[in-house]
Amino acid sequence: MEKAKLLKLLYQYRSFGFEYIKDFKPFISKQNQHLSCNLNEIEINVKNCHLCPLAKSRTNTVFGEGNLDANLMFIGEGPGANEDKTGKPFVGRAGMLLTKIIENVLHLKRSDVYIANIVKCRPPNNRVPTIEEVTACKPYLMEQIALIKPKIIVALGSTSYHHLTDDYDMSISKIRGEVLEYGDAKLIPTYHPSFLLRNPSAKKDVFADMLKVKKLL
């Protein structure tokens, strides 16, 4: 059964034009976690991944980091220049703002939460990742979510919200702050910290959204 699923996945990737993935270890379903898969193995797959064109221009993959038992997970769009350089998520100016939000509004440490992105390699010039890139990369994120099992997922920005939910028509300004069902977790979309750097007046909205997160934790 797992082999059939893996074959289907590989055919799917080939139909997108992908040619190879080095040292690929198959994902397993949440029900079959006892088989072998853990976050370290998935991270190794990501490091060796060439499933989409972003592999060619990346310096480092950015898998994600934080508490593996986190109740709260933040999911952004993709790595920027600083993240590409360091291999860590949210380490630039937007990352510093996210850390402040975690510490000053949620009264948590950054190491209490888990932080990841929709795609694990930097799109050139920080462009929005294409649907093909997201389709190739999203299974990694889904496995991270399945293994960490957060109580609450915060989708940072429209790209994150759209690809997590496949609800591509909804604008982030309309949906932000809503508490949505997402498998066993609650999903709360809010603005991306980069948007807040350009639009500081939206900080009050994110503050309100984080108070909802805090209440649900």
Ligand code: SF4
């Ligand atoms: S963005 Fe994701 S799918 Fe594309 S090469 Fe990087 S890890 Fe692989």
